[in-house]
Amino acid sequence: MVPPLQDGRAMCYTLKKRSKGAPMKFPCLVLDHDDTVVNSTATVHFPCFAEYTAKFFPKAKRYTLEEYILKNFSPGVYEFFHGEVDMTEDDMKHEQAYWHEYVQHHVPQAYAGMRELLWDYVNAGGTICVVSHSLSPNILRDYRENGLPEPELVYGWEVPKERRKPQPCALFDIMEKLHFAPGEMLVLDDLKPGYDMARAANVPFAAALWSNDIPEIEAFMRGNCGLCFKTVAQFRDYLFSGKEA
Structure with missing residues (x-):
């Protein structure tokens, strides 16, 4: 049984112990x-990235959502920020702090x-x-x-x-x-x-x-x-x- 939501917020539940039924292929x-x-990249992470780079890297390329997703796919987010956006390690720490504050107020569905x-x-x-x-x-x-x-x-x-x-x-x-x-x-x-x-x-x-x-x-x-x-x-x-x- 799936626990219900009340007032739009999640309630806390204790998970059941593993059942003793038929074994699962992937337990x-x-x-x-x-x-x-x-669904978080389009609704949270990309808007945050676009906002951050516009403020702190105004000369950097303005990426589309599709381009941003592709860069996360390959080479990956660290390599993308470091190698293409040209963030230093200190820049990346600053971006992470900015992102951390942003996501506190944006919950993906x-x-x-x-x-x-x-x-x-x-x-x-x-x-x-x-x-x-x-x-x-x-x-x-x-x-x-x-x-x-x-x-x-x-x-x-x-x-x-x-x-x-x-x-x-x-x-x-x-x-x-x-x-x-x-x-x-x-x-x-x-x-x-x-x-x-x-x-x-x-x-x-x-x-x-x-x-x-x-x-x-x-x-x-x-x-x-x-x-x-x-x-x-x-x-x-x-x-x-x-x-x-």
Whole structure:
């Protein structure tokens, strides 16, 4: 049963213990956050980036939303800010502080069907973890505000760069702490860093393609990933019944 929302805000619930029913193919779901669980790049992160660069990098190129998403896809946000926007390490710390303040006042919405999917998954015995480039407190805030089940472990931007996604360190840590084998885990992500992370740890990967219709991203995912889903409903069908899109 999915807990209800009251007055538009999420209520707190205790997750059920793992059920003793039929074993799940993927008892551990490792989720990206932005544009996988919540619709955040178009509504939060890109507007913040555009506002910040207009104020502090007025001579820098003005990127479109599609260009911004593509740069996050490859080479990745750190390399994009450092290599193309030409931010120094101090600039990036300043941008992060600006972004952190911005997101305190902007809560992204979970995709339709995601809340029901995650509650059904944990109530069936599944374990949820998050590996993201957002900060962990913001991820947990988004989960609370959207009425989503609290993840078991969260690895966010605060993780040292040398251990941050796309490095596979978070997946190895989940294996060690929660005692899952690589084949028992499934990474769900919309961008290449998540794919690279999963591949490095030999963990199955599913591409979340419901956040945009950018041809370059979809072509890469469909050409390299065995599991690609255009809607949350398609992913749900696969997770619970093995039906591929």
